[in-house]
Amino acid sequence: MSKKTIELEVSRTPEMGMDFRPAPGPMQPVDLAEPDLQSERMLINVGPQHPATHGVLRLVLELDGETVVRCVPHIGYLHSSFEKLGEYRTWNQVIPLTDRMDYLAPLIYNCAYAMAVEKMMGVEVTERCKITRVIMMELDRIFSHLLWLGTWAIDVGAFTPFLYAFQQREKVYKLHEAYTGARITTSATRIGGMMSDMPEGWDVGVRKFINELPRTMDEIESLLSHNAIHIGRTQGVGVISAEDAIDMGLSGPNLRATGVPYDVRKDRPYYDYETYEFEVPIGEYGDCYDRYMVRLEEIRQSCRILHQALDRLPEGPMNVDDPRVILPSKTDLMNDMESMIHHFKLVMEGVKAPPGESHFSVEGSKGELGMYVVSDGGSKPVRWRVRPPSFVNLAAIPQLVEGGLLADVIMVNASLDIVLGEIDR
Amino acid sequence: MSMEGGSGYKDVPGPAEETGALVSMPSGLERAHATVPVLKERFEDAFLRHEVVAGDEHVVFVARDRLYEVLQWLKTDPDHAYNFLSDVTAVDYGGGRPIQMVYQLYSIPHRRVLRVKAEVPLSDLEVDSVVPLWSAANWLEREVYDMFGVRFRNHPDLRRILMPEVYAEGHPLRKDFPLRGRFSRAEQTRRALAQAPEDYYIPSDFGPGRDFQVVGWQEVGGEPVPVKEGSAQERKASPPPASGSPPDPTRS
Numbered sequence: 001m002s003k004k005t006i007e008l009e010v011s012r013t014p015e016m017g018m019d020f021r022p023a024p025g026p027m028q029p030v031d032l033a034e035p036d037l038q039s040e041r042m043l044i045n046v047g048p049q050h051p052a053t054h055g056v057l058r059l060v061l062e063l064d065g066e067t068v069v070r071c072v073p074h075i076g077y078l079h080s081s082f083e084k085l086g087e088y089r090t091w092n093q094v095i096p097l098t099d100r101m102d103y104l105a106p107l108i109y110n111c112a113y114a115m116a117v118e119k120m121m122g123v124e125v126t127e128r129c130k131i132t133r134v135i136m137m138e139l140d141r142i143f144s145h146l147l148w149l150g151t152w153a154i155d156v157g158a159f160t161p162f163l164y165a166f167q168q169r170e171k172v173y174k175l176h177e178a179y180t181g182a183r184i185t186t187s188a189t190r191i192g193g194m195m196s197d198m199p200e201g202w203d204v205g206v207r208k209f210i211n212e213l214p215r216t217m218d219e220i221e222s223l224l225s226h227n228a229i230h231i232g233r234t235q236g237v238g239v240i241s242a243e244d245a246i247d248m249g250l251s252g253p254n255l256r257a258t259g260v261p262y263d264v265r266k267d268r269p270y271y272d273y274e275t276y277e278f279e280v281p282i283g284e285y286g287d288c289y290d291r292y293m294v295r296l297e298e299i300r301q302s303c304r305i306l307h308q309a310l311d312r313l314p315e316g317p318m319n320v321d322d323p324r325v326i327l328p329s330k331t332d333l334m335n336d337m338e339s340m341i342h343h344f345k346l347v348m349e350g351v352k353a354p355p356g357e358s359h360f361s362v363e364g365s366k367g368e369l370g371m372y373v374v375s376d377g378g379s380k381p382v383r384w385r386v387r388p389p390s391f392v393n394l395a396a397i398p399q400l401v402e403g404g405l406l407a408d409v410i411m412v413n414a415s416l417d418i419v420l421g422e423i424d425r
Numbered sequence: 426m427s428m429e430g431g432s433g434y435k436d437v438p439g440p441a442e443e444t445g446a447l448v449s450m451p452s453g454l455e456r457a458h459a460t461v462p463v464l465k466e467r468f469e470d471a472f473l474r475h476e477v478v479a480g481d482e483h484v485v486f487v488a489r490d491r492l493y494e495v496l497q498w499l500k501t502d503p504d505h506a507y508n509f510l511s512d513v514t515a516v517d518y519g520g521g522r523p524i525q526m527v528y529q530l531y532s533i534p535h536r537r538v539l540r541v542k543a544e545v546p547l548s549d550l551e552v553d554s555v556v557p558l559w560s561a562a563n564w565l566e567r568e569v570y571d572m573f574g575v576r577f578r579n580h581p582d583l584r585r586i587l588m589p590e591v592y593a594e595g596h597p598l599r600k601d602f603p604l605r606g607r608f609s610r611a612e613q614t615r616r617a618l619a620q621a622p623e624d625y626y627i628p629s630d631f632g633p634g635r636d637f638q639v640v641g642w643q644e645v646g647g648e649p650v651p652v653k654e655g656s657a658q659e660r661k662a663s664p665p666p667a668s669g670s671p672p673d674p675t676r677s
Binding site for chain 1: 478533
């Protein structure tokens with residue numbers, strides 16, 4: 001009987017080096033307990049109903065011992081064909097579909113869709129609407145990152161940050177509810193404006209929230225950032241190089257963690273983002289820990305943008321003064337026959353978009369969120385396409401987990417920040 | 426307060442041409458984009474037309490057969506370097522018009538956007554895969570295949586992605602596809618219940634060396650359907666009897 005040995009590539013003990021990176025341990029051959037045992041690769045099915053897959057994602061993993069040899073993701077369990085449904089709805093009726101895609105950051109999707117249609121139609125929204133949308137999008141970036149932070153902490157084995165994050169998240173839910181009447185399915189935008197002006201004191205509530213948030217962030221950071229278990233499980237795990245990340249089409253924090261400073265808000269500014277003062281955090285190693293750090297910093301930068309946006313929020317009308325897209329006021333409707341007809345036609349036929357198309361990208365919480373709308377002059381889209389950031393990010397998961405350990409699959413999946421509603425659409 | 430006509434909007438051109446919902450702009454505009462004139466000069470025969478939509482979005486139509494060549498040049502030429510493939514999608518305008526493939530490119534070093542389109546006739550829905558250029562195209566092309574039925578030559582793993590592997594009703598985002606699907610609700614339910622657990626796996630899930638392969642194309646119901654190695658169509662010796670009223674397009 002020959003004595004077989006296997007080699008440990010890298011010791012996984014989280015002994016910290018000088019730079020808080022795990023120091024590689026000495027390589028020690030380990031005697032196999034039962035050398036006659038056949039070694040066979042094993043198939044293991046993760047999901048679709050598994051809490052750590054963050055939705056109905058199914059991964060078929062092929063294991064050699066504890067090492068993942070191959071990973072095949074299966075998606076489509078939540079597919080409800082939003083893009084097909086959109087072709088049977090008027091331009092404004094599509095808005096409720098958008099927030100059901102990414103239910104973790106619904107307002108970003110509402111805004112991005114309205115912005116794409118407005119760009120195609122050549123409608124320029126009012127200054128107050130622009131800044132309100134910036135506030136909403138940054139608020140939901142925080143909203144989405146907080147959920148990611150909480151579930152990430154759960155996956156790494158820490159429960160307290162989850163509670164801290166959800167306590168803050170609840171405040172954003174309340175703000176959603178105060179503005180739109182709904183906590184998740186907000187449907188806040190309309191073509192040419194918002195569903196309504198913001199309620200009295202809403203901006204004060206946002207200000208209060210962003211004043212309180214940094215303290216919680218400090219608490220969460222002190223629990224995780226220098227925690228040996230957290231570092232040991234995330235540093236050097238799921239590494240991807242900058243070239244590979246661009247090749248795979250990663251965007252958002254996942255791309256920036258590899259050191260590529262690509263942020264749509266900076267590179268192709270919309271809604272005067274170039275006039276706001278904020279930094280784009282980037283990582284260095286492209287591993288799970290860097291993705292964590294990038295998102296933490298993004299929450300703080302979003303707070304900065306929110307402060308500036310609230311400072312410059314002007315008085316004035318919320319909706320454009322364009323009878324083609326915006327309903328007449330109730331007073332006009334009751335007193336003026338033309339307004340009555342106008343109201344009737346807008347409600348019954350919907351907004352009519354001139355022929356054309358637009359591919360409009362915003363920086364969503366998950367990455368570059370593109371909305372591609374095509375019109376043939378009717379009141380319904382010929383094609384409404386969402387460039388789904390999580391979908392493209394998730395496509396990189398086989399490359400990230402293959403060669404790693406089974407336990408790391410959970411961390412890599414958590415670090416990508418996916419939302420299955422938008423992946424499956 | 427008139428409801429008709431196109432005036433009142435900013436930067437919106439007049440009525441659409443017949444072939445697509447796009448409008449050609451005056452030729453001076455193409456100089457506004459740094460890539461388009463160079464592309465036009467270099468690929469004179471492949472460059473079909475150039476359009477500017479929504480104010481500042483540049484769209485270039487290229488011949489389908491030269492599409493891969495054009496995209497390869499756009500990606501590798503250091504003066505343009507469209508290294509980030511933002512989106513691959515398709516548009517079906519219906520009425521038998523060709524399907525448009527849409528490639529949304531972005532150059533991170535030059536901060537430049539370009540949309541490249543190619544028209545694919547319904548009779549021959551096939552284009553070259555761009556996965557060798559950008560890995561990001563892998564899932565995006567699978568989605569286009571799933572939703573529109575466009576086949577991609579040399580794609581490493583061309584199979585459905587959002588719809589189930591055994592889905593037999595066609596390609597949902599085509600304009601001739603009814604909103605509720607081709608089969609009756611009863612037939613859809615029957616098929617859902619008749620699915621075997623193996624239908625949820627693909628051959629590449631089972632062990633090494635059994636990578637997924639399209640072994641041929643089958644012409645059924647006027648539409649080519651890939652026959653896959655070890656796929657459900659191949660495994661099931663006898664298909665379940667079709668009880669619904671509409672004809673089954675794949676299991677003839």
